[in-house]
Amino acid sequence: MPHGKPAGVACVQLDAQLRCRLFGQPERPAVCRSLRPAMDMCGDSREAAFAMLEELERITTP
Template sequence: MECRESCGACCIAPSIKQAMPNMPSGKAADELCANLDPVSLQCRIWGQQDYPDFCRGFQPDVDFCGENRDQAMQILSLLEVQTRA
């Protein structure tokens, strides 16, 4: 599966506890990543050297991304709640 254009669900729904460019304390769940363009919903640093390992490890899959952006947000938000420590 290829990453869906204009989605950004993986850059919004999950919390990220590790430091990353422009977000030294990570990000909270449902917070837009500072590296996500809010208009195009595309990562501004994708593929660059400072692209976080956490993000590199997330691969698009129907189990996480569903059939559309709304499903992706629902699935990833539910996973966030289920894995909250």
């Protein structure tokens, strides 16, 4: 997404299983490559991780 991803909008590179199509590819954005899973960001499940991402988007929306 050339100008970034708006809050609440799924990345265009996610497939039907919500997996990144660019994972491991050189064209994957640096911000995505720099993310590392951690308990305080991901919680203990996929659902918890998505809830945290939604909250981060909510609190950072201008």
